[in-house]
Amino acid sequence: MLAHACKHGYTTLQYVLVYGCRMLDADGNDQGGTEQPDMSRDIALRVYEAMAKTQIMDDICYQSQRQGRFSFYLTSAGEEAATVGSAAALASTDEVFAQYREQGVLMYRGFSFQKFADQLYGNMFESGKGRQMPIHYGSSDLHFQTISSPLATQMLHACGAAYALKMEQSTSISACYFGEGAASEGDAAAALNFAAVLGVPCLFICRNNGYAISTPIHEQYKGDGVCARAFANGMIAIRVDGGDARAVYHACSYAREKAIEGCQPILVECLSYRSGHHSTSDDSSRYRSNFEALSYPCPVRRFGHWIQSKGWWSDEEEEALRKHTRKQISQALSEAASQPKPDLSNLFTDVYAQVTPNLQEQMAETLQFVAKHPGMVPPGVPINPPFLRGMDDSQLVNWSNGDQD
């Protein structure tokens, strides 16, 4: 089936493909020729819901950031199919190493709106304890390693994790997301080579979205996209229309099967488009035209059209989903905003497994400082009893922070 789908070469605004995998046209109509079994109704609906929820969350969170409710956000507009479609092809225990624009993967795996919101606000319920900028999600329960800002570093971690899974004779693989800009980093070259040479079950999912902040692909690489790097490293690669959730799902399902079967890495290059700005700190109208940005067909609408044509989805269900989701997200954001921040001791914990003597000393000095200058403690940050334990009374005198709410 995949081989058949791969025969559909196509051209978009930016890409002339040697070959490509596409199953839906720009409007979401079945391109035809697909053999059974196709994506099941259950998976299709779950994929669509996750895509739509991601899109709605992105809209609301982007606006919330613009209103100053939190410091930073980035949307995955245009790439919902690449992230959710691939997530649907993975097992829930596959270890995910993401770049940073993969909220769709978490959404598919069931990360709650509340958990997203807690992270954005960096409150005390955030699993990362408010130590990283918004959107640096992580969830050990969902096998989603915590995001870090440096690019392509996670590609090597995915190799090492896949090696562990191979040694444990696990039925899971590791899945690594990265952009075409990240693929220019040295770590990306090392990772593809390591993965191939060491024979690890790792699925490299490249979101080739056309831009690295403002740098377009023709200023990023000269060769045939990111796929060509896989071939050069002795690795199978599939290029797929990243705006087509159905095609992404099939390509990744096939790739995952091959990765396990041959205990080998595989690269899937999703040709997608970053329809939004790079982040809330970016204005893409400075380096690309609105016409270009608006020309890219919305992957959510495309996939929605297909499931409607199959009779699996209706306008009423669509409206209900959107309305309900908007309400849930707004509630989650309000709830997250009202929670206290992680307490002061979190500055010093988790640097090492145990708080080292120099950190204990700095902790004590910090407490003395904030006792004198309570206004320096950011609003909403409690100084909880464990942090006070071990301090004598003289250190506690005059301790109160009028700014706490």
Add this chain to the structure above:
Amino acid sequence: MILQPSSRLSIGFGIGLALRRQHSRPAEHVALQASRHDEATNISAPAKHSPQNSRVAHMNMANAVHSALEAAMELEPKSCVFGEDVAFGGVFRCTVGLQSRFGKNRCFNTPLSEQGIVGFGIGLAAMGWKAICEIQFADYIYPAFDQMVNEAAKYRYRSGGMYNVGGLTLRAPYGAVGHGGAYHSQSPESFFCHVPGLKVVIPSSPMEAKGLLLASIFEPDPVVFFEPKMMYRTSAEDVPTGSFTIPLGKARVISTGQDITLVGWGQQVVVLMEAAKLAKQEGVSCEIIDLRTLQPWDRETVIASVEKTGRLLVSHEAPLTGGFGAELVAEVTKKAFTSLLSPPVRVCGMDTPFPLVLESIYLPSALRVLEAIKSSVLY
């Protein structure tokens, strides 16, 4: 020689197990792992853990490092040793025979990429494995700087403790060797001491190397372990063949003295001992401290010593400016200011790239240390 009883190692294991990846694995994983453990553990012998029960063998530092790696791989089936050329035994022969003993999957060559080696090790460690990787020379560690500083060091902190790479141990030979020149002689320890989240350890004898390396491997934090390559062949002593650990963060007082405290690590400890011998002939009594762990370093032992002697000399091969000696001097000056009889001094490498022909002048030799001891005492 400070040797810890076997119970220390058991405690280490308990911590290691408890700190493994905290999310649960599906049942089939557990079963698979268990069967693999059974298969692999039949080569390990728990009775050997205690140094009291174990025989000793005369080892140089390369032998001692090898012995530690072998012991770690026996004790922990979920451990791998990898790096450039390690499969055939490594360019310094520290991994000889590990591949034939533990299999190609647990001791293997990697492509030539330091960032690749460390990044791969981080991923392996994040899954609960002991990733023991070798960077062939400390001079070539810089491509891995980003992975070490931005990834390994921050893995636990940034995830709020959900994930950690405590299983990562990064070995690298460092320091002067007589003919290494600019790129086979460097001492880059201070870069890594400046990174919260990493621990930095440097042994000064075969016994120390084995005990500290085993402790580093089972430490629940990522450890950068620099081995003084001069000592691979030049030092030798009796070392227990079984497992034992020397705790991190504790300095070793090699000899007690009254007039001045000399602090160093790695090969420089030998130089300090030589200088102390020369100083003794001139009537100066030196207390020598081997720091062993640089991050976190043992403030208590060093400060107590300076409070007694009133003088401090720190010596390292790395260039003077911004070297780790500056950290010791600053902290001791703050904590033991009123005990000081003379300004703390540093005897270090020059602020130049590491030379070739002029190595003996660049290095903080015993005679340079002696001159500094005399100046300090006569201040």
